[in-house]
Amino acid sequence: MNTARPINIAILAMGGEGGGVLADWLVQIGEKDGYLAQTTSVPGVSQRTGATIYYLELFPRSALRDRGPMPVLGLMPMPGDVDLVVASELMEAGRAIQRGLVTPDRTHLLASTHRVYSMTERTALGDGRVDAEAIVEGCKTAALRFTGFDMARLAEANKSVISAALLGAIAGSQALPFARETYEAAIRNDGVGVDASLAAFSAGYAAAEGRGGPDKTPSERGDRTLSVPGLALPGIRSDEARTLVMTGVERTADYQDNSYARDFVERLRPFVTLTEPMGDGGQQLLSELARQLALGMTYEDTVRVAELKIRGTRFDRVRAEVGAAPDQIVEIAEFMHPRVEEIADTMPAAIGRWLLRNKPARTLVAQLTSRGRMVRTTSLRGFLLLYCVAALKPFRRGSLRHDREIRFLTEWLEAVRRAAAIDVSLAIGLAHLRNLVKGYGDTCERGRSRYQAIHSFVSEDLHDPSAATHLRTLIAAAEKDEGGAALRAEIDRLTSARRLKTANVGN
Secondary structure, eight states: OOOOOOEEEEEEEETTSOHHHHHHHHHHHHHHTTEEEEEEEEEOOOSSSOEEEEEEEEEEGGGOOTTOOOOOOOSSOOTTOOSEEEESSHHHHHHHHHTTOOOTTTOEEEEEOOOOOOHHHHHOSSOOOOOHHHHHHHHHHHSSEEEEEOHHHHHHHTTSOHHHHHHHHHHHTTOSSOOHHHHHHHHHHHOSSHHHHHHHHHHHHHHHHTOSOOOOOHHHHTOOSEEETTEEETTOOOHHHHHHHHHHHHHHHHHTOHHHHHHHHHHHHHHHHHHGGGHHHHHHHHHHHHHHHHHHHTOOOHHHHHHHHTOHHHHHHHHHHHTOOTTOOOOOEEEEOOOHHHHHHHSBHHHHHHHHHOHHHHHHHHHHTSSOEEEETTSHHHHHHHHHHHTTGGGGGGBHHHHHHHHHHHHHHHHHHHHHTTOHHHHHHHHHHGGGOOSSHHHHHHHHHHHHHHHHHHHTTTTOTTHHHHHHHHHHHHTTOSSOHHHHHHHHHHHHHHHHHHHHHHO
């Protein structure tokens, strides 16, 4: 009886990541090394760009009997019967585990640890992200062997797609019984983007083999003093706080200019001094302040949207996502429908306020913009239209939206400063409260309304020992639903409890 069995491989990849190319490479490699190879693919619909399962079986020709029947290879991966699972993204690794494709007695799980967030994660009112560390720990527990690192970053650094980095990781981790030269030959035979693919393959190979080395933390590099253009911020002890401040500097400089980044640092500077004697709690407060201040200063407006849509990196990313060949033409169509409020926000503050107050002018602008329009950013006309909007960037500081946002941030920072003198936990909660205000238009207004409702309730008695707990409860309620019913109910409940407490004290 022939007891030989095939090598079973499942590849889980999203659209545009080259999962089919990776499967074809492995088929070529297997056939060249003396295996019968069969591959199938099953398209799926995930809440991102559509995940597909590619399934391969490689059966050794050396195990075939003379004139015997050919083996019957499977068309779908079966739970408990997969030797190698390759996931192009961390959540896909989690999905493979849920499907039972990964087992601790047999399966080598190889996954890129970067994240492509699902729609449910992106549209959550609060932080809807799945805990990546928990998924990684699940991968280690569920698999016989786990190989995981950020392969998307390696591919991007080498101007390639993730499939090449995945192939390098397969080779470097010795997941399959093939020589490195055989893998590289398959890439060369493909004849498309060979140099970039080989570079990404080598990077993936080195990282899987253990020669890539983890990135050092700021403390390991000895970066005890944070420096920014023309400024320095000593006194930041936490690596997380230091990283977030540096990220904020980079984000604000990209959003506007270096002067704007200096404004970010100057707004944060008093809190570095304030939190220094507060220990770990102070560093947590500084981290949250840096995160929220950077987000607040880089608010979404029409200028930012236009600038991002015409960046060369975006066109490159779209081409990579759709898998366009170098000689193929890709057209990008954007749907634009700015409201009167967004138009007024882009104008100089005085003119914007006049437009919103003047009913005839507002009605006229509303009629002219009542219907959205399609703008092809890959056409000269469409590109120039958005280029002209993006060119307003130097004048952003004089706009109505900027005036409103900076006023709001100033009041928010003052509220956090007052709370920090009472209770660092309360200050951290007030720092996080700003996260409710995001986006633009109706979304931004709803968030601002909820922020004001919660801030007003908590501000009535900052010295209440339960203030920090109430604040966390209210933030959680605000993130439960779009309509705000949960928040209103929670405010009513806490208001009643406060009145009852006051009445009991009075008696």
